[in-house]
Amino acid sequence: MKKLRFLLLFAALGLLVGCNTFEKRLTQRPGVFESLDADTQAKIRAGIIDIGYTADMVFLAIGNPDSRSDHITATERKKVWIYNAYHRDYHGVQHVGYHRYLRYNPVAKTYYPIYVPIMADVYSDRIELRLRVVFEDGKVSQIEQVI
Numbered sequence: 447m448k449k450l451r452f453l454l455l456f457a458a459l460g461l462l463v464g465c466n467t468f469e470k471r472l473t474q475r476p477g478v479f480e481s482l483d484a485d486t487q488a489k490i491r492a493g494i495i496d497i498g499y500t501a502d503m504v505f506l507a508i509g510n511p512d513s514r515s516d517h518i519t520a521t522e523r524k525k526v527w528i529y530n531a532y533h534r535d536y537h538g539v540q541h542v543g544y545h546r547y548l549r550y551n552p553v554a555k556t557y558y559p560i561y562v563p564i565m566a567d568v569y570s571d572r573i574e575l576r577l578r579v580v581f582e583d584g585k586v587s588q589i590e591q592v593i
Contacts, residue, residue: 468493471506478502495579499586501525504579511579522582529577537568 468491472479479487482503489496490507499507504527511527518524543564548557580588 468506471509475502475506479506495586495589497586497589500584501527501581504586508577517580524587525581527579527581528575529579531574531576533572533574535570535572537570539565540568542566542568 478500479490482490486503490503493507495504495507508529512530513528515526515528516523517526541563544561545564547560547562549560550557574592576592578588578590579586580590
C-alpha cells in the first residue's frame, strides 16, 4: 500500500513539474507551430529564440516570462519580457533560537527553566536576471542574455 501511495505521489509530482514543457505549450498554440518552416520549428523545439520571432513563437520556445514591462517614448513602444533564474543557497546548520521548558525540582518544590538550543538548516533565495526579450511592432528586436 505504501508503494502504491508513493507511486501515485511521484506521478502527481511529475505532472506538476511537467506543466511548462514544450509539448504542453504546443497544445496551447498548435496553429502557430504548424505554420512555421522546419528549421524554425527545430529551433523552437530546442528552446532557441531569434530576432524577428513573434510573441507566440517565443512563448512556444521558452514559455511565459517571469515579468513583462512596457517601454513607451515619444517615438517608440517596446514590450519587454523578462526571464529569471531562481536559486536556493544552502548556508548550513545554524543556531536560530531556544526552546524554553520548565522543569520541576521536587526537593525545592519549584520550577526552573531549561533552555534547549534550536538548530536548523538555513537557506537563502536569490533571483538573477537571465534573459530580456524586447519586442517592437510585435516581433523580437533585441535579445539580452546574461551569461
